[in-house]
Amino acid sequence: MGRVGVLLLNLGGPEKLEDVRPFLFNLFADPEIIRLPFPWLQKPLAWLISTLRAKKSQANYAEIGGGSPLLQITEAQAAALTTRLGRLGQDAKVYIGMRYWHPFTEEAVEKIKGDRLQRLVILPLYPHFSISTSGSSFRVLEEMWRNDPSLRQLDYSLIPSWYDHPGYLQAMADLIAEELKKFPNPDQAHIFFSAHGVPQSYVDEAGDPYQAEIEACTRLIMRTLDRPNQYTLAYQSRVGPVEWLKPYTEEALQALGAEGIDDLLVVPISFVSEHIETLQEIDIEYREIAEEAGIDNFQRVPALNTHPLFIDALAEMVMDSLNDPPCTFETVPHPKKNMKMYPQERWEWGLTTAAEVWNGRLAMLGFIALLAELISGQGPLHFVGLL
Ligand SMILES: C=CC1=C(C)c2cc3[nH]c(cc4nc(cc5[nH]c(cc1n2)c(C)c5CCC(=O)O)C(CCC(=O)O)=C4C)c(C)c3C=C
Ligand SMILES: [Fe+2]
Numbered sequence: 557m558g559r560v561g562v563l564l565l566n567l568g569g570p571e572k573l574e575d576v577r578p579f580l581f582n583l584f585a586d587p588e589i590i591r592l593p594f595p596w597l598q599k600p601l602a603w604l605i606s607t608l609r610a611k612k613s614q615a616n617y618a619e620i621g622g623g624s625p626l627l628q629i630t631e632a633q634a635a636a637l638t639t640r641l642g643r644l645g646q647d648a649k650v651y652i653g654m655r656y657w658h659p660f661t662e663e664a665v666e667k668i669k670g671d672r673l674q675r676l677v678i679l680p681l682y683p684h685f686s687i688s689t690s691g692s693s694f695r696v697l698e699e700m701w702r703n704d705p706s707l708r709q710l711d712y713s714l715i716p717s718w719y720d721h722p723g724y725l726q727a728m729a730d731l732i733a734e735e736l737k738k739f740p741n742p743d744q745a746h747i748f749f750s751a752h753g754v755p756q757s758y759v760d761e762a763g764d765p766y767q768a769e770i771e772a773c774t775r776l777i778m779r780t781l782d783r784p785n786q787y788t789l790a791y792q793s794r795v796g797p798v799e800w801l802k803p804y805t806e807e808a809l810q811a812l813g814a815e816g817i818d819d820l821l822v823v824p825i826s827f828v829s830e831h832i833e834t835l836q837e838i839d840i841e842y843r844e845i846a847e848e849a850g851i852d853n854f855q856r857v858p859a860l861n862t863h864p865l866f867i868d869a870l871a872e873m874v875m876d877s878l879n880d881p882p883c884t885f886e887t888v889p890h891p892k893k894n895m896k897m898y899p900q901e902r903w904e905w906g907l908t909t910a911a912e913v914w915n916g917r918l919a920m921l922g923f924i925a926l927l928a929e930l931i932s933g934q935g936p937l938h939f940v941g942l943l
């Protein structure tokens with residue numbers, strides 16, 4: 557086979573404190589993160605939430621050195637993958653496409669168009685599929701493919717998720733085994749999987765396979781690890797007023813503390829690189845909650861980053877994808893039509909003409925409330941927990 561391209565998809569993160577607000581704007585402007593009944597409200601609301609949330613979020617980024625390490629780590633993963641594919645005899649160019657910060661997915665696709673590839677493999681750096689992560693990036697790409705005849709000439713294949721890949725599972729099990737050795741009694745340490753949450757409605761109403769994939773993944777990691785340790789799965793990083801996947805990490809930590817657990821090993825599983833939610837949320841915020849709950853020995857497994865077994869696993873997935881029949885945008889899960897998405901359940905009342913009029917009026921009222929929030933800093937968005 558001639559030259560192939562590999563497009564690594566990731567979320568992106570602010571590199572410096574000034575980037576935080578525009579990064580948050582991009583995130584909240586994504587209808588796969590918040591979907592409003594009126595598309596025209598999407599950007600004003602994103603502007604408002606990002607402006608109001610920026611200070612708190614900047615303070616968190618300041619605690620981890622003033623920016624996200626995500627791009628540097630993703631670049632190192634891309635370089636390691638290029639080398640590994642070269643060793644397997646596959647000349648490949650690896651591109652990085654971030655959803656909410658530079659280098660954006662659109663920039664990567666511009667480069668790809670100039671490079672006359674024979675085949676493109678699209679590989680999200682999220683092991684599990686969610687509408688809000690891989691699904692959102694696929695939607696952006698699908699739109700570009702729809703509008704650009706030159707892209708439609710390109711032979712491509714997606715890898716929707718890979719939480720059950722044996723090489724990935726082995727890399728995770730190795731990282732866990734390595735950390736367990738540091739406990740006074742390794743078999744007694746409680747293993748605590750902390751996955752990034754999503755709103756419950758994504759799973760129940762939009763058909764997001766995320767929760768099922770996370771649950772299957774933790775079982776497979778434990779089977780690969782083959783140790784007698786007890787384990788728990790919980791969901792972190794809840795944002796906003798609606799119900800998210802449960803149990804919530806903070807509540808699960810408190811419950812384990814109350815049960816008398818002293819030795820706890822946290823395993824972040826939704827993400828393969830260190831980022832704000834591991835370095836700040838787990839290492840600082842959840843550690844504090846755990847210690848207050850009486851868990852004295854709180855340790856964390858590092859993210860995979862460029863773990864050699866993990867890079868081998870990525871290379872294997874790319875090689876397999878080159879030989880398998882292509883997987884296209886049409887074949888991956890799409891949110892169900894008319895689904896409710898966070899925080900739409902509060903803002904959608906129906907589709908009749910009368911309801912439309914009322915929706916419009918209420919949306920206006922909502923927007924005024926949001927402006928009040930901006931001016932006073934203490935309005936309804938603080939109340940519901942979005943800020
Ligand atoms: C698999 C991982 C992730 C899922 C699922 C996910 C869903 C999701 N996220 C938000 C809101 C925010 N996410 C933020 C940052 C962020 N999110 C992920 C991963 C997943 N998000 C990562 C890796 C990062 C950090 C990137 C970095 O800078 O290193 C943020 C910004 C940070 C903050 O202010 O807390 C927000 C906000 C929602 C609403 C959502 C599902 C609907
Ligand atoms: Fe997130």
Ligand SMILES: [Fe+2]
Pocket residue numbers: 793833837
């Ligand atoms: Fe967070």
